Amino acid sequence: MSHCGGAQIVVRQGKRPWQYFTDALWDYNVALVQMLALCPALAVTTSATNGLGMGLATTLVLIISNAIISSLRHVISPEVRNPLMIGIIAGVVTLIDMAMNAWTHELYQVLGLFIALIVTNCAVLGRAEAFCLKHPVLPSILDGAGSGIGFTWVLVLIGGIREILGSGTLFAQASSLLGVHFQWLELTVLPGFQGILLAILPPGAFIALGFLLAGKRVLDRRRAERRIKTHGELVVLP
Amino acid sequence: MTPDQPACGPFAHDRSTVNRLMLHVCLALLPASLFGLYLFGWPAINLWLLTCAAALLSEAVCLHLLGQPLRRLLDGSALLTGWLLALSLPPWAPWWVGVGGSVFAIGIGKQLYGGIGQNLFNPAMLARVALLIAFPLQMTSWALPHPLGAAGTPDFLDGLRITFAGAAPLDGMSGATALGNLKTQLTLQRSASDILASDFRLLPSLLGYSGGSLGETSTLLLLLGGLWLLALRIVHWEIPLAMLLAVLLPAALAQQIDPLRYPGALYHLSSGGLLLGALFIATDPVTSPVSRVGRLIFGGGCGLLVYLIRTWGNFPEAVAFAVLFMNALSPLIDRTCRPRAYGRNPRGKPLVAASWTRRAKEVDKV
Amino acid sequence: MNSEQTDLPVPPEREAEASRLARWRSRVAYQGLSLGLVCALVALALLLGDHFTRDAIASRQQEDQLATLRQVLPARLYDNDPLAEAFRLQDAELGEVEVYPARRGGELVAVALRVGTLGYGGPIVQLIALDNQGRILGVRVLSHKETPGLADKIEAAKSDWITRFAGLSLGNPPLAGWAVQKDGGQFDQFAGATITPRAVVKGILRALQLHARHAGKLAGQPEEVQP
Numbered sequence: 038m039s040h041c042g043g044a045q046i047v048v049r050q051g052k053r054p055w056q057y058f059t060d061a062l063w064d065y066n067v068a069l070v071q072m073l074a075l076c077p078a079l080a081v082t083t084s085a086t087n088g089l090g091m092g093l094a095t096t097l098v099l100i101i102s103n104a105i106i107s108s109l110r111h112v113i114s115p116e117v118r119n120p121l122m123i124g125i126i127a128g129v130v131t132l133i134d135m136a137m138n139a140w141t142h143e144l145y146q147v148l149g150l151f152i153a154l155i156v157t158n159c160a161v162l163g164r165a166e167a168f169c170l171k172h173p174v175l176p177s178i179l180d181g182a183g184s185g186i187g188f189t190w191v192l193v194l195i196g197g198i199r200e201i202l203g204s205g206t207l208f209a210q211a212s213s214l215l216g217v218h219f220q221w222l223e224l225t226v227l228p229g230f231q232g233i234l235l236a237i238l239p240p241g242a243f244i245a246l247g248f249l250l251a252g253k254r255v256l257d258r259r260r261a262e263r264r265i266k267t268h269g270e271l272v273v274l275p
Numbered sequence: 276m277t278p279d280q281p282a283c284g285p286f287a288h289d290r291s292t293v294n295r296l297m298l299h300v301c302l303a304l305l306p307a308s309l310f311g312l313y314l315f316g317w318p319a320i321n322l323w324l325l326t327c328a329a330a331l332l333s334e335a336v337c338l339h340l341l342g343q344p345l346r347r348l349l350d351g352s353a354l355l356t357g358w359l360l361a362l363s364l365p366p367w368a369p370w371w372v373g374v375g376g377s378v379f380a381i382g383i384g385k386q387l388y389g390g391i392g393q394n395l396f397n398p399a400m401l402a403r404v405a406l407l408i409a410f411p412l413q414m415t416s417w418a419l420p421h422p423l424g425a426a427g428t429p430d431f432l433d434g435l436r437i438t439f440a441g442a443a444p445l446d447g448m449s450g451a452t453a454l455g456n457l458k459t460q461l462t463l464q465r466s467a468s469d470i471l472a473s474d475f476r477l478l479p480s481l482l483g484y485s486g487g488s489l490g491e492t493s494t495l496l497l498l499l500g501g502l503w504l505l506a507l508r509i510v511h512w513e514i515p516l517a518m519l520l521a522v523l524l525p526a527a528l529a530q531q532i533d534p535l536r537y538p539g540a541l542y543h544l545s546s547g548g549l550l551l552g553a554l555f556i557a558t559d560p561v562t563s564p565v566s567r568v569g570r571l572i573f574g575g576g577c578g579l580l581v582y583l584i585r586t587w588g589n590f591p592e593a594v595a596f597a598v599l600f601m602n603a604l605s606p607l608i609d610r611t612c613r614p615r616a617y618g619r620n621p622r623g624k625p626l627v628a629a630s631w632t633r634r635a636k637e638v639d640k641v
Numbered sequence: 642m643n644s645e646q647t648d649l650p651v652p653p654e655r656e657a658e659a660s661r662l663a664r665w666r667s668r669v670a671y672q673g674l675s676l677g678l679v680c681a682l683v684a685l686a687l688l689l690g691d692h693f694t695r696d697a698i699a700s701r702q703q704e705d706q707l708a709t710l711r712q713v714l715p716a717r718l719y720d721n722d723p724l725a726e727a728f729r730l731q732d733a734e735l736g737e738v739e740v741y742p743a744r745r746g747g748e749l750v751a752v753a754l755r756v757g758t759l760g761y762g763g764p765i766v767q768l769i770a771l772d773n774q775g776r777i778l779g780v781r782v783l784s785h786k787e788t789p790g791l792a793d794k795i796e797a798a799k800s801d802w803i804t805r806f807a808g809l810s811l812g813n814p815p816l817a818g819w820a821v822q823k824d825g826g827q828f829d830q831f832a833g834a835t836i837t838p839r840a841v842v843k844g845i846l847r848a849l850q851l852h853a854r855h856a857g858k859l860a861g862q863p864e865e866v867q868p
Contacts, residue, residue, distance in 0.1 A: 128683035235409035
C-alpha cells in the first residue's frame, strides 16, 4: 500500500466470478481501454444499427472462441498457440457466417459484410491470448460476454453519434436487424437535417472515438476524486 | 559564471514577437480582404465578421477550459486563423459554415494539439477541408461578384437574409469558379484553349473580378501584401517561390505539349487560391519546415500537388489539400534537412577551422 | 491484467499426468501434430457446416438475385428462368457483359444487362432491363461504393431517382440529352454530387448502345448465342 496525494492506494484483492463480466464492461473495456478492435469499431459504425449488429456478432464469436480455447488451454503448447487460436477463431467465424447466411438471411444481408471481418478482430485473439490461456472455462465465457457487450455499447455509441450528426436519424433500419417489433427504435432525431457528411466518413469515426476516449478518462478521474474525498482511498484494479 | 548557471549564447533579438508577426500578416491581408468584401457585398462582410468573432470566442473558451491566461487571446493567432478561414470560404456561405469552421479550426485544429505552436496542420486549412467534406453543397456554391453599391446587389437586409436565413441567391447571382468551369467543360469533350477563349479573361481574373472564395480572387492585391511581408522578412522567400514555380513550370510545359487539354501558367496563377496559399497559408511558421532546403522542398511539394490535383484530381481546387499533405510531411522534412549548426558541417562534425584551432592550441601548450 | 491464477488446485493423482503433458508440449512433434489435428478438426467442422448450409445458401442467393431481377423485369413478362439461362456477351467496347434473357413461350421479350462503370468511390454495378425495342424497363444499382448520405441516392431504397429511367430509350431523349444537367443533359445530378449520377447515366447509355449493336444477335436466334 502506498499514498498518493493524501489518499491511500488500495489494490483490489480477489475476484468474484461475475466481476470478470462487469470489469470488461467498463474498466477493461476492449475498445476504450485495451484499444483493441479499433478497425471494426471505426469502419463499421456509420450507424447505430450497424454498430449494434457488429457488436452482437462479435460477442457471439468471443463467447464461443473463449470457451473452446479455454477448454484446450492445457493441451495448447505455447510455441504454436497463435496459429492454433487463429485457426479455431477463423473456423468459428466461418461457421457462424455460413449458418447466418443460410438460416437468418435477412440479418445476414445487413451484417454479412462484417462477419468475415471478425476473424481479423484483435479483440478476439487478444482475449484468447491474455485471458483464456490462463483461466478456466466459466470465467472465460463470462469474460467473453463482458468484453463483447463492452465492445457493443462502444460501437452503438460511436455509431449513434455519427448517425445523428451525419444523417439526423438514430437506429435507422433497426427493424431489419432486430425484427419488426423493434420498429419503434427507428428515430428521426433531427427532421429535415441535411447532415454533416464528415461524421459519416472515416475522419468522423476517428474524431468521435477521440472524444469518447477523452470523455471516459474525465469520468474515471471524477469518480476517483470523489472516492478519495469520501473514503480517502484510491482503489486500483490488479 | 558559476557552473550551475545555464550558459547563455550571444543571441541577438530582432524584436519579432508572435503578436507583431500575426498583426503584420493581418495587415498584409487587408487590401485583398477589403477588396473581397467590396466585391461580394454585405453577405461577405457578415461572414467575415462572424468567422473572425467565432474564432476569437472559441479561443477564449478553449483557453478558459485549459486554465491558461486569457491574455494569450491578444497574440492575434486566433484572429489570423479565423481571418484566413473566412478568406477561403465561398463569400455567401451561411453563418453556420463560418462559425462551425472557426470552432473546428481553433478547437480541434489548434487547441487539441496543445495550442499555439503545437499544431501539426494549418488550422484554417484543416477547417476548410473539414467543411468541404462535411458540407459539399454549401462549400461549392459560388457567388458571382456583386460590388457594393452596384445595381442589383443585395443590400444590408438582403445580406442578413442570405447569411442567417439561408435565403437562396437569385438566379444569375451564382456561378462556377474558373477552375470548376474548366473541369466540367473538359468532360464535355471541349478543348481547353476553346473553353478559356470563351469563358476566361486574364485581366479581370488578375484584378479579382471573378467568382471564387472571399479573399482569393485578387491576384495583384495578394501579391502586394505578400511582397510587403517578404520585404519585412516575416515570410521567407523559399516557400512562395518554390510553390509558385512548381505550379507554373508544369503548367507551361503541359500547355506546350498539348494546348487542347492543358491550360497555361497564367491561368493557374490567376485562378483559385494559389497565391493566397503560397504567400499566406503555406508560409505559416508553425507548420512548415525550418531549414532553407526544407522550405524549398515543402513549397515545391505543395505546388506540385496543387498542379496534379487540379489537373487530374476529382476536385477543381487543391491548395488546402496540398498544404495539409505537406504539413504532415514537414516533421519528416525537418528531420532530413537539418540546418547546419554554427561551427559544424551538416553532418555535425566540427569544421576544419575549429579542428585547426584545437591543433594550434595543442601546439601552443607544447 | 487478470494475472492471478484462478485454476483450481490440481489433485495429486492428476499432477503426474499434467507434468507428462507439460513435457510433451515442448516437443516439436507434439506441436506439429496438435496444430495439424486442430486444423483438421476445424476443416472437418467447416466441411460439415458447408454440407448442411450449401443448399440453403444457394437458394437464398438465388432468391436475392431473383428479387433484384424482379425489380427491373416485371414477372408477368416472362415464363423462363433468366438466371439459369444467363450468358456472357462478347462486345468490342465493353468486353464481356452478363446477359439475362427473359423469354415468353420460348420467344425473347426482354434482356437484363449487368453493366459496370467507374463512379466516385469505385465501380458502380447496374442491372438494366431492356425490351426488344430497346426501351428501358427498369434500372437498379446492384453495388456501389459512393459517399453515403450524398451520392447514395442512386439506390432505390434511398430515392426514386433511379426509377426515372424507365420508359426511355436510345432516341428518347436524343443522344445529347443522355447526360446530367450540369453537362447539358436532361437528368438532374444530386446536390453536391455530379460524378456519381454522371457514371450511372453513362452506364445506362452504354447498355443501350450495346443493345443496339447486338440487337439482331440478341433477338434473332437464341440458339446461336453460346451460353
